[in-house]
Amino acid sequence: MSDATPSYEAAREELLDVVRRLETGGTTLEESLALWERGEQLATICQEWLDGARKRLDEVLDRQDD
Helix, strand or coil: CCCCCCCHHHHHHHHHHHHHHHHHCCCCHHHHHHHHHHHHHHHHHHHHHHHHHHHHHHHHHHHHHC
16 A cells, blocks of 8 residues: 555545435535545555455465464
């Protein structure tokens, strides 16, 4: 992850905020689309964090089996 990439916790919190805003409504179509796109970016960031954590865990477990 780069320095500009938010932590998992920050990305998750922002994603939750995006979802709340979309569920609440009251935004224009353009604003809703921008929120949706940001939500997609944040979901990808969260998934990359989780994939990286899983890879590290698998590596540790593999070393223990040796």
